[in-house]
Amino acid sequence: MPNPPQLRAAALTVTAVLLSSLMTGCSDGSKDEDLTAQKLNWKECPAPSESEGGGNAPSPLPGGTEWQCATLKAPLDWAEPKGDTIGLALIRAKTSGDPSKRIGSLLFNFGGPGGSGVTTLPAFGEDYATLRTRYDLVSFDPRGVGRSAGVKCEDDSHLDEYFQQDATPDDTAEQETLLTNTKTFNAACETHSGKTLPHVRTSDAARDMDLMRQVLGDDKLHYFGISYGTELGGVYAHLFPKNVGRAVFDAVVDPTQNPEQSSLGQARGFQLALDNFADDCTSKKDPCPIGDTPQDVKDRIATLLKDLDSKPIPGVFPRELTQTAATNGIAQALYSKDFWEYLTEGLQQAYDGDGRVLMLLSDSMNGRSENGQYSNITAANVSINCADAKPRYTSDYVESKLPEFRAASPTFGDYLAWGMVSCTDWAVAGAADHPDVGAAGAAPILVVGNTGDPATPYEGAKKMVNALGKGVGVELTYKGQGHGAYDSKNKCVQGAVNGYLLEGTVPSAGTVCS
Template structure:
């Protein structure tokens, strides 16, 4: 559960009206064809759809090395009925830049969420993976329920604006009833608009899609790079298809041993640690910290800001106002990367002066809201996949029982993450399990990278993933750094280890530490 669960409110959006280009998610597609015998029709990539986040088509590849190409792969809607209806899964690819005789195959990426569009994310980071591209075709996809792949539809943009300004940390019985009502209404809207796809967005379904993708792309084994929730997807794939695992890297690792409640509690500790590190860094600057005189003062002032915003929002991105909930989300987004810490400082300075613009823009980024006011379907997909995967259904009584533990883990984020657990209340589809099964005896080695300062997937999860994969499978590497993930920090030590394995098959020594 890398992205924090969030309470939702209601919306009624009709898929055929809101997403006319995404027919795979709304109508009946091809039936009866053998999906393993299909050939992909690669073409120039269109501009991203609204559900993918909008924007221009991907830029040409650097160095005059061609363009990104896109295709749609058919997959069974219901993997228990592989000969029945199919859905379209959107793919993007950059062909290998190196000599043909040195090409290993396709390297498939998943960037997490759940709910992140791989089709839009991979080209945004294309330069970062240029070395990997020397021996692989780089491939990413929109998982089922996401982007152009049978997207889940729940709310329209205006309703999401209102929802995300709602009080997500209720202080009394009336506010709790309102939060529960809006969550139930949102979930009912998802069922009304997306009933066909909701039972089929579990991670086990996406893992079977991955294996079909491997086969259609012509690879004997799956070479895979998973980030955040993508590590859970990779672990589930390894469990289902251990003999098909090729060279795989898991970065920003989800702890597969935790229930949804335990995962949320771990995130409370993780974001608190990241905030502590931010505060210490701010006051260590030579020019001083403009948002506090000491690390504790920084955190006390943030707590005071959030308390004030609970009853007195300040102007944000017109016409919206920065509320306690949107400010909390903006702060959490800034803690995902050390590169965002200066924006957090600027945003706090602004907010103390009564201007919530920067914190609201950070919150918008976290929730998939574009500058034009349109949302991707990140929130809908994140909720749908999490609720289809996780069996527990938490009540307000469960939250109230757990609040002391959450507040002990983080006075700032504890209530926010605890109340987010009710997001699956009255969900239309039962959850699959308490925890994902990632045991993969006999699989090839998987490089598992944990970051000691990761707020969203705390460091301890990497070691537990290694143990859960099984003896001789998981190989742990530690990065002593900040932010969500290690490879994208461009740390030379981490990248040498990843390149050594993915490009040359050299597994680093277990317990390697990169500082």
């Protein structure tokens, strides 16, 4: 079962999978070399590794620009910068504009934690064509992800079983099964990746980004962070405030929350998105095929989920659609309004006893390809979250919180509450209750919040602005649906973001786009 932060994991990462229906280890290297002086060997990109999600090598951009890949050497342990090193996978598309007007590199992180930037950036490269007129577009697999010392836990067959389990236990026996499976998964992570697990914190990735900045030849880090990428960007700004260039945070994580507060906020956010989906379906001229009123839509979904708890239906052969997989699939479809049609179709089919569409949506969330191979997004997500977050929640504590979670969301409350046990028995202690993003003295950071965002609720944008410090965060509001704002293609949002990144024009604080 994905732990709660994975519900903000990688809507962008999996979108390409839906719409299109090597692991680098540690090496002894040269102990005394200056890693900031290394030269990157850019060359043709290979096909994504299994840990990155598999598939074909990235196609050239319109106009023929080829994607280039390289490996950056970084310390395994930033406390011992002359010690063992790991390789970090990078990808770039060089600027399309006048070289004399080139600003530098624009580094992207698309979220997770656990999403592969090496596979995601090419999938959405055309969306950033305007930004490429003055920047090289660059992204990377953060440490622990994909080809960057990717964490490995369980194999594909075990992951199929893991995601089939009942993640919302109704009795003591089901609770014990969930906790045992969680413990087994976490032990597998330690067995296969024990040397890496202490070194995949967000603060480690932020230090990697400053090394990237130097090796790429930029005086300042120009950055576009989405979802978890906003947390990573905030931690970077805290550690290196004077190195912040032009930065945009979109789909903003609330940096003041601990994992419990984040999960509860997501319960409210996904419930809001489901409410909006039900309202939309029943407000059109054509009859809504999954309910006559918004409440009827939600009641039928509740009945479906209750029935699946005791009697799953056929999904993607030979697997069945369970209550947990259906909940996961519904959540996935709420990431973007573009997915609502898939949700409607999936629910229609499920009511007729066919769970394939909802299971495919769930597979996308979990990083499972059509050939049954999993990327390492779940392993990386758990590893980074558990290394970052100090709290360790017990089943008794979760039980005590169920009423509050159910009040926040009848549909997703139990699912997100029980997700809090994901770090129980984790091999590495968590760093803090929540990240420190205070960045006094940094250049302005444009913070974009979406009022209908299910995974990173809108209130987090204001919290990020306040936490960054006076004169740093500049808030922009998008009155829309889905996870993130720039990829909605709203002209007001894109105009503000492009204006800042390309020309340095900071929008007025409190700007609202709709």
